[in-house]
Amino acid sequence: MSDGYMWFEGVPFPTAGFTPEVLREARESFAFKDEDVLLLTYPKSGTNWLIEIVCLIYSKGDPKWIQSVPIWERSPWVETEYGYNSLKDKEGPRLISSHLPIQLMPKSLFNSKAKVIYLTRNPRDVLMSGYFFFGASTFSKKPQSMEEYFGWFIKGNVPYGSWFDHTHGWMSMRGKENFLILSYEELKRDTRSVVEKIRQFLGKKLEPEELNSVLKNSSFQVMKENNMSNFSLLRGQFLDEKNGILLRKGITGDWKNHFTVAQAEVFDRIFQEKMADLPRELFPWE
Numbered sequence: 001m002s003d004g005y006m007w008f009e010g011v012p013f014p015t016a017g018f019t020p021e022v023l024r025e026a027r028e029s030f031a032f033k034d035e036d037v038l039l040l041t042y043p044k045s046g047t048n049w050l051i052e053i054v055c056l057i058y059s060k061g062d063p064k065w066i067q068s069v070p071i072w073e074r075s076p077w078v079e080t081e082y083g084y085n086s087l088k089d090k091e092g093p094r095l096i097s098s099h100l101p102i103q104l105m106p107k108s109l110f111n112s113k114a115k116v117i118y119l120t121r122n123p124r125d126v127l128m129s130g131y132f133f134f135g136a137s138t139f140s141k142k143p144q145s146m147e148e149y150f151g152w153f154i155k156g157n158v159p160y161g162s163w164f165d166h167t168h169g170w171m172s173m174r175g176k177e178n179f180l181i182l183s184y185e186e187l188k189r190d191t192r193s194v195v196e197k198i199r200q201f202l203g204k205k206l207e208p209e210e211l212n213s214v215l216k217n218s219s220f221q222v223m224k225e226n227n228m229s230n231f232s233l234l235r236g237q238f239l240d241e242k243n244g245i246l247l248r249k250g251i252t253g254d255w256k257n258h259f260t261v262a263q264a265e266v267f268d269r270i271f272q273e274k275m276a277d278l279p280r281e282l283f284p285w286e
């Protein structure tokens with residue numbers, strides 16, 4: 001019986017676009033190549049912002065690609081039916097996205113030199129972003145209230161499971177030279193420097209005016225108006241016509257407008273308990 005998720009090995013997935021067969025085959029058989037780039041996040045951490053930036057770095061700031069091809073085709077999600085099938089036989093270097101927890105990632109990643117960028121975000125803002133986004137979707141369990149979604153998030157009963165487990169799992173890769181960890185918060189605070197860091201990690205060159213174009217075309221306002229990037233193509237079938245918005249506020253600290261004092265205290269306590277073994281520098285919002 002469906003409870004609003006498609007469960008695979010204890011992890012809840014959206015009900016559209018995912019199957020146990022593809023998840024299994026991707027983990028066992030998907031072959032990462034050394035020249036691939038993997039954009040890895042827990043959902044609602046700024047995944048699509050990162051994809052837009054990387055696409056623009058690849059096109060040297062030329063917006064033609066991002067204005068003509070849907071974002072999920074430029075950097076498909078390897079775990080989805082569509083993404084797996086479009087990536088598996090693709091020639092040449094590939095841009096690949098994923099929200100998978102480490103135990104479900106294609107095994108070949110760990111023997112490849114593929115470059116991985118892991119983008120983190122304050123889980124309180126991830127929670128709020130997910131509450132609005134999944135609440136306006138047709139492919140995920142709908143919460144009746146923020147309080148209900150808060151409880152699900154703490155338990156990991158949300159798409160892709162527990163933020164705490166996801167983060168713990170992937171942080172075990174920190175220090176590897178092909179693994180770059182960034183945060184949404186630093187990307188917001190100093191976008192230019194972080195985009196430069198990404199460019200350098202990818203070994204790409206940009207002229208100053210090309211960098212300016214990357215920044216302009218990946219800005220919140222320009223992305224919000226780009227129908228190839230703002231998920232407007234998913235409205236109707238997968239997202240609510242009115243509230244199914246990917247680029248909602250694009251700020252840090254929105255959780256403060258929604259959490260009660262009691263929820264903030266509960267979250268702090270759980271965060272301390274679950275993340276105490278990891279260095280605080282990994283969480284630049286704390």
Ligand SMILES: Nc1ncnc2c1ncn2[C@@H]1O[C@H](COP(=O)(O)O)[C@@H](OP(=O)(O)O)[C@H]1O
Pocket residue numbers: 041042043044045046047048049125128129130218219220221223246247248249250251254
């Ligand atoms: N160019 C941009 N600048 C800032 N935030 C952006 C952005 N593009 C997307 N985001 C934010 O990233 C979140 C979605 O993440 P994902 O791409 O992982 O689903 C949304 O957060 P909010 O819901 O807090 O506004 C969205 O507004």
Ligand SMILES: CCc1ccc(OS(=O)(=O)O)cc1
Pocket residue numbers: 014016017043044099139159234238
């Ligand atoms: C079916 C399309 C779709 C879109 C977005 C999804 O969630 S997530 O934000 O990438 O986690 C899932 C399915």
